[in-house]
Amino acid sequence: MEEIRRIGVFTSGGDAPGMNACIRAVVRTAIAHDLEVVGIRRGYAGMIEGDFVEMDGRSVSNILQLGGTILKSARSKAFMTPEGRAKAAEQLRKAGIDALVAIGGDGTFRGAAVFYEEHHIPIVGCPGTIDNDLFGTDETIGFDTAMNTAIQNIDRIRDTADAHDRLFLVEVMGRDAGFIALNCGIGSGAEMVLIPETFTDIEEIKERILSLMSAQSRSSIVVVAEGDEHGGATQIAQDLREDPAFAKIDLRVCILGHTQRGGSPTARDRVLASRLGSAAVEALLQGHTNVMVGVVNGEIKLTPLKHVYSRKKTIDYELLKLTQLLG
Amino acid sequence: MEEIRRIGVFTSGGDAPGMNACIRAVVRTAIAHDLEVVGIRRGYAGMIEGDFVEMDGRSVSNILQLGGTILKSARSKAFMTPEGRAKAAEQLRKAGIDALVAIGGDGTFRGAAVFYEEHHIPIVGCPGTIDNDLFGTDETIGFDTAMNTAIQNIDRIRDTADAHDRLFLVEVMGRDAGFIALNCGIGSGAEMVLIPETFTDIEEIKERILSLMSAQSRSSIVVVAEGDEHGGATQIAQDLREDPAFAKIDLRVCILGHTQRGGSPTARDRVLASRLGSAAVEALLQGHTNVMVGVVNGEIKLTPLKHVYSRKKTIDYELLKLTQLLG
Amino acid sequence: MEEIRRIGVFTSGGDAPGMNACIRAVVRTAIAHDLEVVGIRRGYAGMIEGDFVEMDGRSVSNILQLGGTILKSARSKAFMTPEGRAKAAEQLRKAGIDALVAIGGDGTFRGAAVFYEEHHIPIVGCPGTIDNDLFGTDETIGFDTAMNTAIQNIDRIRDTADAHDRLFLVEVMGRDAGFIALNCGIGSGAEMVLIPETFTDIEEIKERILSLMSAQSRSSIVVVAEGDEHGGATQIAQDLREDPAFAKIDLRVCILGHTQRGGSPTARDRVLASRLGSAAVEALLQGHTNVMVGVVNGEIKLTPLKHVYSRKKTIDYELLKLTQLLG
Amino acid sequence: MEEIRRIGVFTSGGDAPGMNACIRAVVRTAIAHDLEVVGIRRGYAGMIEGDFVEMDGRSVSNILQLGGTILKSARSKAFMTPEGRAKAAEQLRKAGIDALVAIGGDGTFRGAAVFYEEHHIPIVGCPGTIDNDLFGTDETIGFDTAMNTAIQNIDRIRDTADAHDRLFLVEVMGRDAGFIALNCGIGSGAEMVLIPETFTDIEEIKERILSLMSAQSRSSIVVVAEGDEHGGATQIAQDLREDPAFAKIDLRVCILGHTQRGGSPTARDRVLASRLGSAAVEALLQGHTNVMVGVVNGEIKLTPLKHVYSRKKTIDYELLKLTQLLG
Known part of the structure; x- marks a missing residue:
């Protein structure tokens, strides 16, 4: 050499x-x-x-x-x-x-x-x-910065979810992997985390959300990796909304997108x-x-x-x- | 009484x-x-x-x-x-x-x-x-908190815009008014601000963006109020993408959404x-x-x-x- | 001209x-x-x-x-x-x-x-x-940035004050004026604010702190402008400590100093x-x-x-x- | 059992x-x-x-x-x-x-x-x-939170150090150990780090600071663990100030103290x-x-x-x- x-x-x-x-x-x-x-x-x-x-x-x-x-x-x-x-x-x-x-x-x-x-x-x-x-x-x-940025934004969303007893689907980055979603889910106290590495059973999800929301009339946050094989937060929201059981639930989608990428x-x-x-x-x-x-x-x-x-x-x-x- | x-x-x-x-x-x-x-x-x-x-x-x-x-x-x-x-x-x-x-x-x-x-x-x-x-x-x-949250997120987007010489359309809250958009535009050094209070002339916007991006091969950020009468960031992005002059421009949309609402x-x-x-x-x-x-x-x-x-x-x-x- | x-x-x-x-x-x-x-x-x-x-x-x-x-x-x-x-x-x-x-x-x-x-x-x-x-x-x-930085740091100090039922004297900038101290005091929910513009009556302060701390066995934060005519947080702490009534109170001083000056x-x-x-x-x-x-x-x-x-x-x-x- | x-x-x-x-x-x-x-x-x-x-x-x-x-x-x-x-x-x-x-x-x-x-x-x-x-x-x-808080504050101090070509001694927590100081030193780009685990040779430090400051007329930040065996930032500042070679250097001390302990x-x-x-x-x-x-x-x-x-x-x-x- x-x-x-x-x-x-x-x-x-x-x-x-x-x-x-x-x-x-x-x-x-x-x-x-x-x-x-x-x-x-x-x-x-x-x-x-x-x-x-x-x-x-x-x-x-x-x-x-x-x-x-x-x-x-x-x-x-x-x-x-x-x-x-x-x-x-x-x-x-x-x-x-x-x-x-x-x-x-x-x-x-x-x-x-x-x-x-x-x-x-x-x-x-x-x-x-x-x-x-x-x-x-x-x-x-x-990775560590992206997680912290995402969690700070999810903390803010939690304030609104709690104030209005809402369900939020928050989409974080991760086209092929659930590392951000998984850690952000734990770090933000999300009620559920959906990642590409595991099968997303939409019926099971519905059931769990309904049980969480009805029992306590409280807010819920579901963190979704953008690359979830079911199709991301927008797709999941659509599936939930088609179910009459979700008619009364105030459901919102927030896609964190490029806010996760930059920053000190x-x-x-x-x-x-x-x-x-x-x-x-x-x-x-x-x-x-x-x-x-x-x-x-x-x-x-x-x-x-x-x-x-x-x-x-x-x-x-x-x-x-x-x-x-x-x- | x-x-x-x-x-x-x-x-x-x-x-x-x-x-x-x-x-x-x-x-x-x-x-x-x-x-x-x-x-x-x-x-x-x-x-x-x-x-x-x-x-x-x-x-x-x-x-x-x-x-x-x-x-x-x-x-x-x-x-x-x-x-x-x-x-x-x-x-x-x-x-x-x-x-x-x-x-x-x-x-x-x-x-x-x-x-x-x-x-x-x-x-x-x-x-x-x-x-x-x-x-x-x-x-x-x-209002002050929402502006600061939005600007912190736009600062992060600016990092990516600069790194990749991209054009970002960032949508901020404001269904009827451009207060957030206007202040965030100045505060984030946005190249352009589109608000409900003023007419959004899409041809003029195109021209100005093209002149900014070509002259200096640099990034641009356009802050759009969600209530802009032209239809928000997604609509504007669609209009720009339909123009062949934008074929070479790496354009992205980011909707800050509910991240602006909560927080300390x-x-x-x-x-x-x-x-x-x-x-x-x-x-x-x-x-x-x-x-x-x-x-x-x-x-x-x-x-x-x-x-x-x-x-x-x-x-x-x-x-x-x-x-x-x-x- | x-x-x-x-x-x-x-x-x-x-x-x-x-x-x-x-x-x-x-x-x-x-x-x-x-x-x-x-x-x-x-x-x-x-x-x-x-x-x-x-x-x-x-x-x-x-x-x-x-x-x-x-x-x-x-x-x-x-x-x-x-x-x-x-x-x-x-x-x-x-x-x-x-x-x-x-x-x-x-x-x-x-x-x-x-x-x-x-x-x-x-x-x-x-x-x-x-x-x-x-x-x-x-x-x-x-000014606005300095206040926000100071308040974020005082929020952190509040966590510790609450956890340990402590009294904190927090000194903020302001050699001749109490603008930062006054706004930070309100913004951080301080129990007391001492500024150059007003006379600092040390006996009255002692009395008020003792009443706050004993009645509720809770934490207290006193925001002190560095230019307070009585001499800043260190001087006030010394005066308090000389009083036997303060022997049981866990008192700390924190001088925010140059952390207040920079930042985005x-x-x-x-x-x-x-x-x-x-x-x-x-x-x-x-x-x-x-x-x-x-x-x-x-x-x-x-x-x-x-x-x-x-x-x-x-x-x-x-x-x-x-x-x-x-x- | x-x-x-x-x-x-x-x-x-x-x-x-x-x-x-x-x-x-x-x-x-x-x-x-x-x-x-x-x-x-x-x-x-x-x-x-x-x-x-x-x-x-x-x-x-x-x-x-x-x-x-x-x-x-x-x-x-x-x-x-x-x-x-x-x-x-x-x-x-x-x-x-x-x-x-x-x-x-x-x-x-x-x-x-x-x-x-x-x-x-x-x-x-x-x-x-x-x-x-x-x-x-x-x-x-x-630990991770404390480091981030300290580094954010040191970043702010860096702004001032650069603006005025100053030398700052910043004291961080760590009574017995240099973990915070060491990581904060790297994370803030400090010119020097003084920790309890290593011998603090004051003459060597002086020499290095003088060479840094004179060669480039630039700012310097020295991160000092509170438990440094030489005695913390205040002691080191005193030693430096006693040396006539430091007469022209604008030296400041900042003790981060309890701002490092709380926070989300x-x-x-x-x-x-x-x-x-x-x-x-x-x-x-x-x-x-x-x-x-x-x-x-x-x-x-x-x-x-x-x-x-x-x-x-x-x-x-x-x-x-x-x-x-x-x-």
Whole structure:
């Protein structure tokens, strides 16, 4: 392996709070090791276009606490073609970039793995996605912030639900996984949680809601993952409304949507992002490539990119039971 | 007028942050004047049913900072009938309630005015609604909190908009008025604000968005009041998407919905609610009835209920100009 | 008066949330009027040193929501001398700056007035200070945010006070004025508020606290303005502790200090800062100088700088009564 | 072992956010197992006095999100004596309480262990303390919230530090341990972190601060744990000020104090508290006693109380290195 002197860092896929803290850690750790750092703007799209910016210690001052990503993110169809990736490799070589740190999710790492196979530029990934659905790390950068934002909004909805004895279906993010929904359900004291990982039995749900609402004439909140196989909060609301038994129930839908994605990262996301960004640079320097850095049981751990996107991280079924016990 | 010895307090219409602070001020001020206080639960519906609870100084401890309303709120069709109102008056008389403080909005005060005409129980209103659309007060209880909540969520959306160079249409509350939208637009640095009070010229909007997005390849946020006469954010998004010029623009809709309604009240809403709740009791004791207490130019002012719901509070056109200047 | 083509903007004195929103409004309004804008860094100190930076519309993107001031602030002893001011005027002339917008407080405006007398460079002030103690405006930029931050922290302290049945003395900012303390007292449901504007009778305070704590064995919070003439929270705590009657009371002091100064501005501060920054430029263009723009009863109003720092803004005694009634 | 039919739950020691969520989980899990639950108010003090309250599912509604503890907490000297403990045991037997869940820290568990030795009433502990300094669990209830509160306040201080190029010494909680300081240091991008676990070399600190401040004329934040062996932020400030080299540096101290203790718990603390409260009841039902439930590497784990207070949990030295690398 050639010596690494100059690394490129980029963010890709949906933005997640903590991405900036991660960029900062990559840049500062690299500088502490006398490396040069180049910021690649707009992910793979910017890589193909050579949209590069030199980074020094000052360029990442005061970004730790910012949501979003100062390097921006974008989708790139061109990078899905061999020609696009060849162009990207050429741009990196022209700019003297020896190695890469990729901050993103599933799709980012699929691209990274193919790119490494073809062009042999060492690449290490950092898990940056609010969905927490990546194998190889207990938590992804952005997950903790997204949960807290969602829960703060559900707390507000609870005030209204209680004031009016209403039923609210609150849809949270999670296209393929119920991590956000499950934790938000417990954290907001939701009466029920519907996630893609479990079968949503609409008749059973109706029964349980009716029993909750009639017995106590109180409010109920059902947290629904957007990717629930039954079809999300809007679909469930429609099913409930078609049932005459729900005629008297004041039912509302609230889709939290993009409010969950941005915002200043929580303490935990800042620390996690700092650790992972720093570890990614160390991993590159130790000769690793084609791996993602993660935190497993409190320790930094490297996982082959291939495993990250081919294996499935499972939810904690103890938490699922807890929602039923406490809701 | 008979002497007032025992007053009832209730919240009605949509809940608003600060309603609890207002209840607390009513109860504590009444007690300081040696009055008894009864909480009427679920607004006019509870009044008809006699759903009453005795209140003392301790019963309002530690509620100042809570969103929603501990007395709950509800709609009542029965109260729209003379029979319903007669029943309510009977319940009040049975419980020895001499006078009322009503915390709510437009609809609450229409009901209150009719009720007073028919049953002569003195009633004073406190403006509690997030919409700020009540004549007779510069600000309503809950407005400041709703704006801050909305702006915090729009700040988060801005992170994502910037990261991905996207256009977001963000819908905020305001069925009949643009107060929330206008202030949130300025406060979030929105590129455009669409409100019911002004004509929404879709062609002009398209032109301006295209010029903003192309010139600078940057993000844009358009804040839309739910009651915009053109039809809300979803309708506007549809119109934009039908135009081929928008094919390349990554456009998203986010409807803030019920996240704007609850939550711990801001400093301003707590102080406002405390002043108004206290002033309502003082007004009753001074023999006023059929009026709403408000704050106009920093001073407590009484306005006949009839004016509150028949006159229109206008937005500040200086603010509208400001959105165009700064956006 | 000569035509204004190029204006300088600076922040001075203690930083306040909303200063950046104000800078943004100055810059964008100036550009809309085809003016050039120069940022003067570090207040009068930077003016003397010629620490200038050109500002365009993009240079104030995404600063609306940031606390602190991107132009920084500093104290300048040199500016208190005629020589210092002459040097500053020379720097401004060299840089082609025709007029100034000064964002700051009392001290800033004293300096500005003298400077204008001597050097005749038009100057308009914007009230930026968390203390709200400026004559000529109902509210200063930063006041609303500081109150909300303080109240959020006092809410947290209330949790602990309640859990342990403690007495907390919480000191908030306000060296000369009780605006923050008074509003925070009402907003946090404090049992007592001590401010510089009123005599602090320590024996009366003891009596009231003892009666509150013994009667109900409950928690109490006393909000103290740092500038209370009796000497702040630490002094009052010492006096209480010397009294044997307080031996059994678990008394704690918490000084909120600099946590109150920074942070993302509230909705209200953002709107206020935007209005005032814009109005300052308009005032300069209309030929005004040596005045401060303020908002009085909802309207923009100009007040001679001399009045701002020589007249006293008084607290609202209705609010003071309210703390006694509700606490 | 006798069958458990009725359990008592109490909070003891300093309050921590999430204690209420934990109480709720204890009560609801117990009810799901057909147990009765008694709330013991004010910890061991209330146990001795028989200050008990029956709890049902409704009594813990809507407390999940509240800071502090609805059962209150207190210190008890009487419980440190055999007579006091005998009285407590008698009260429990009289009330028919078969087993206990104790939510608290170090001191709480020392008391619990002795109590069990003497009176054989089964007891299981839940780790509730913001300090995170308990052996047997990766995280304690309240730690995550305290960190987030501290970091939000440090973010605000950073605004002012940057605006004025100041040095701030910020003291955070942690009498014996640097967990809060270390994580807050990384999470706030502090330039330096001083904790009890490491030697504070004042000369080295001076040198590093001077080099940071002079090289870049920028702001610096030093996070100091209150229990730093050198003496806390006030002592360090004094040492720095005595050095003439610091004459020109604008140095401020801010002690976050009790603002760190209360507040609505974060998502993570709510989920943790729910899991632990539920697990404590399950552990009792499975016949465990004299143990604390904790979460270690994501799994519920039981640790003998004796180990909890006799063994030391060590900080993560990787994090310490990170503060030096990134600060």
